[in-house]
Amino acid sequence: MDMNIIPEEWKSLFPISSVFKPPLLLSNPSLKPILGPLIFNPKPNSTTLLFSSSSSLLPPLPHLPHLSLPRFLLTSPPDSAPLPSSVPSVASFLGPHHPKSDVSSSLLYNRLEFLQCPQINTVVVFFPTGENSDQVGFLQLVLKGSTFDVKVNENGGVFASRRWFSYRISRISVNPIPGFSSLRGNGSCVTIGYLLASTMYSVHWFIVKVGDFGPNSDSRVSLVHLGSKIFKTCCVVHACWSPHLLEESVVLLENGDLFLFDLDSRLKTPHTLNANFKFNGTRLKVPWDIDDGSGSSRNYRWLSCEFSWHPRVLIVARSDAVFLVDLRAHECNVRCLMKIEMLHMYASIEKEQFLVLSKAGSDDCHFVLASDTLLVVCDVRKPLMPVLQWAHGLDKPSYVDVLRLSELRSQSRDDKFNWASDSGFCIIVGSFWNCEFNIFCYGPSLPAPIGSVASKIAELRKSFYAWELPSDLLLSGHECHCGSYLVKEEFSKEALPEWIDWQQKKEIVLGFGIVNKDLSALLSEPDEFGGFTLIRLMSSGKLELQRYCASFDSVKKVEESHGEHLLFKDYLLYSLVDEEYKFPRRFKYRKLDYLCGYLNGNLDEVLDDKIKIPYNDQGKELFSSEFHETLCKKLHACGFGKFRSSPAVTSVLNDISLPASIHEVVLKRLWSDLPIELLQLAFYNNSEILEVLVDKNRVALEFSVVPDLSQLPPFILRKSSRRSNKWSQKVQPGDALVGPVLPLPVLLALHEYRNGCPNSDENSGRFSVEAEINRSCDEVMQVTGELAVSISEAEIVDNPVTSLANDGDETWRSSQKSKPFFSYQPVVAKGSPLDHTHGKSVYKDDRFDTLISKVSDKKHVSNDNQDNVGLELFDDLCPVELRFDACSLKFEQKELEAYCKLKGEFLKWQKSFDLYQEFCSRIESKSS
Known part of the structure; x- marks a missing residue:
């Protein structure tokens, strides 16, 4: 099929990397002189440590990651674990298993947010801090020479808001105020931006101020709390600032409710800024119950919201559809912009869902969507028709942002790629938990001669094309993609214990931001093709600066990392706090010496030590003649006489009532081989069972009743006892035979000890219960094999x-x-x-x-x-x-x-x- 004959409006339906020769892909060696380099590599020896603190920069996460149900099944003991192919079906029978305490869910969002002020050569870096990430922390980076000088508090740590929230901060968003430099020189603080911090159930608003930044001033940044809003009945999904009216913001709840907040009236009363003010907000009446045409039920979740081209036009995304909410008229108008069903043709998974949405930079009409397998550029003016699509190949992307190519290729010594830099865009997509990020470049078609028919058609259509295939963004700057390094890394991951995720052992990026090109120009010398400066937060607690440069080829071998021997270190991603334990320390200890002896293969030694300890309890006689006769009758009914030797396999097989495994047959045989004296230790009457001390109360243990039908021990088919574990005047112990009270390994070890240990290993001198069971299994298997000897x-x-x-x-x-x-x-x-x-x-x-x-x-x-x-x-x-x-x-x-x-x-x-x-x-x- 010739892709060139496809109508222009249909070309966007073929995702790049999913079809052969996608029509909207510009990829050819002859295009390099026009598009320029579109790969960004970390510049060698350009990493600068700005600040380091594991206690204030890292989130307090659980010490151990959650083990999902499928992974738990796969990591079960090999003798009982199901096959990998059957694990998903087994897990599906047990219902959904998406724990809220999963470590990866706490690292979905970027933990760094920048407020850049080129007028004063300052970058303010905001992040969650505190014992539960319940405070807004920040550092002020002031340009000094060719690097940043980090301003810290009087204790050498990070600055933090004076307010503690009741919940952990999930996201921070800032809204800068442009042109504030016109207010300089008046000797007072100046507002340079607004900040909101959202938690699970609340949103908090701040103003960011800086002192008079004259030549002799301190220019120190401060954070002033304006107020908050607590949602008691529903969780907060997303909150964003308006790019049109800087004091306005919108909050989206998990039930689809939208609230509009305006800080203007609050800012006009500066004398009450320190009060514990509660915002009310305006609930936007959006008719979500209308038929959006998606055909979906309530099986979806709300994702995020963004302002579009008008202050009263919003883009709201949920996992199955994206909507344009028009609030300009008296009645709210909702229109569907994109449905997940439109992506099913090229989606590689059955239940495709949208995961994350972002507005395309300063372009108010375009937005970017990332689903499980596809990355889509959309236009609010063309509903239900994607502009451009890629198959991203990433695992559950949680971050997406759109930048102009000129921001990433600033400070270029060569200006022959200026058209592409000014016209192109870059989408950064990835996941912080998986430490994978890619760059997708796109822009208009190639420039045509001015005045030609092709140039006029391009102005009318304004189609976007993918510029080359996506490339990796080595966000940490330390990865090496050569073959030997990747193989070594995979082997290192396999060497870790099954319950440890490699993200907790390897240094990963928790947040990052790209420095404004005006500030970046003051930090480094121009590169051949341009580049950008990035500030990142590492899981080791380091705040680093890294320079990236544009290139035509990706760097596979990073010398700084390749030369080092790959060894995983401990980056457990949790804060060490000194808070005292608030709850009473109450512990219960149980002596599991028998179980430990069995697991360690020295159960005989443990029993030997126990038997040597004298027992002075002058209690009643436990074994009665009636009890002895009852056991003898049951064994005699199964073919075992009073004077019996090891039972034949046929006698045990004759007792089978349901299909039994070889192991079950062996257990029956071993039980039947025990003498009556040991069986009396395993089966008691209810009245003969001693009570045990539990929480200072004497409690009788509960055991199942031995059935009346003729069966061999351990009596698989039977009913539970009808009494509780507490006896009273109304509930008295009966004469039913119950048990086994002792497990078979203990009885086998006692039997061996009683007979003088004839089956002990000659080398170690120990008696192994497992070896005895394996020997009996081999004997039963041999008999079974002899019965089928005539079959080929x-x-x-x-x-x-x-x-x-x-x-x-x-x-x-x-x-x-x-x-x-x-x-x-x-x-x-x-x-x-x-x-x-x-x-x-x-x-x-x-x-x-x-x-x-x-x-x-x-x-x-x-x-x-x-x-x-x-x-x-x-x-x-x-x-x-x-x-x-x-x-x-x-x-x-x-x-x-x-x-x-x-x-x-x-x-x-x-x-x-x-x-x-x-x-x-x-x-x-x-x-x-």
Whole structure:
């Protein structure tokens, strides 16, 4: 498709970097003599430290970053962690997981705001400070020679407002007053600008004053609080100043409400400036309930607001649309300027959303939008039609600003690129948390000869074109983009613990600002192609100055960083405060010596030390003869006699009522192998359980009741106890058997200690519970493998269902009436569940992913057999043997008819489910 034949108004629909040969991209070596260099690199050896303070410049963030739910699942122990491909689906079942305390959410916005005064060669840098970032802090940078002299307070620290806010400052915005130099020489303070600081629930207004800046004056900046507004029912989303009426500002709340504030009346009463004044503001009646055509529900969030070309015309953005709010008439007029649906054709993610909005510099008609994947330039005069688009390739950009190219290419020794510098614009987009920033350059089409038809058409259309592809902005000035450095950095990130984000270990930029070109000209000598001066705040607490220069090629290798060995340091991004702990210190200690011994592999030594300590409690006898008989009856019902040795695998398999893993079978076997003396330590009557001391109160612990059905320990299928953990006159302990009270590892270690430690490791002399469990698992797996020895390896891959009808026991091997078993391995959802190829298994350990179950040995029951009116009706519902609690259930005639209809529908579904039929047929073929 030839992009040149596309009509001019349609060319903007093809984003740069998303389509082949985008029509609005000017990129050609022949254009360099016209456009000039559009890449900006940090100038070597130009970094200057202005100020350093980790206590006043850095935000107080949590010590440890929040671990998101998907990352928590991925970093779980490898034996139980799900596959990475299944983590998103597992996390989606648990609902939204966007914690408000996430560290990255506190670093979305630029922490530096500049008020530049070229008339007095001063830059005032504002930032949040205080123990909770609840004060406005500032530093005054005065030009002295070729650098800035930093003015600090009498203690050598930063200046701060006298007012503390109830919430943390999220944003600071200033509005400079142009032409204030005409007021000099009167011996009084002069207002040089206005400042507002917004928190989660409040907005605060200040005026910025400077003393008489005559030749012999101090010219010290001061901050005077004007008043505030607290929103008790809704959060503040954004607040901005008017470029038309300097005393006006607009505040946007998270429910879409807009408030207009005018400082003019307040400024006319200077004698009350120090009072605790509360602004009321004017609520703008904006009909957001109108049909904006976006077709979206309430699933959106409000982003920001900006003033457009008129003092009563606003641009308001939310995550799914952008609106033009016209307040000039009596009735407010709302018009949709951009919808997120328009970007879906080239959006790379399904749920694309707008993230951040900015006005295009001093141009009141253009604005810039950044979504998850696209960067869009829009014009209020052309609604629903983008002017220019890029695929930005950044991860969740949170910052966007538009500057004239002349601001970034000032002080050029060569004036042949003046047309491009005066006509072009630069968009800086990025994220402070990810430390990624790009520069997107754009401007009009190439200049045509004056008076030609092409020049007249260009004046009429005034289309914008992207000038070259976007380039990286090395904001910290220390990154090196050569291959060896990037590889070394990635390896260093992988070496960090899973719960640490690399942003907390690497020095990143928390805020920055570009110095006015008039002041920048006094700081450095002109460059070949021009450049700019940047002041940035680093996560190490440093305020630095860096010079950038324009270039045709990006610098991949930064010598200052490349020569250093990359080692992550600690930049934990939190302030060290001396505030005393205000809450009572109450701690509860629990001795977990048994658990520590098990985790460290020396549980036997811990038990040995405990047994050597004499126990002088003269309490009652815990083990009664009735208790002994109860346990013996339950074990005898499962095939274990009074004098028993290690139980056979078949006896344990015969106890399976639901599909069980190899590990579960091993646990049952180990429990059954314990002697009655140790089982008596694990299973008690309710009345025999000693109470424990919790918060100075004696409390009886709660354990589950051992079921009446014949099962092997630890009795998986059972009901919880019906009593509470407090006994009273009305609630007395019963005679139910409960437990296990002690975990299996402790009992195994006691058993080994009682037998003289025959299974201890010869080298270490220790008994390992894990080694004993692994040994039993290998034995059970070996028996399972011998049962399938007649099946070829190829058949195992195609058909992993094996018959466990035979065991080493001759009686079991010769019995034709014994209940057959089958084993299988669950796999990921896609494909046949019988496929067992490498990499599809849910778990990585055969002990857990090999499941064993019984096959029902009862014949299929006909639906029209009216004699079968009991539990046998369920026998043909599935190939697994169904076991019910002891009950006598009989269907009446109406119940039987309803059941038969439902069962018929279920059987039809089973017959139409090919995978299930294949599963059943293979079981029948292997068990016959």
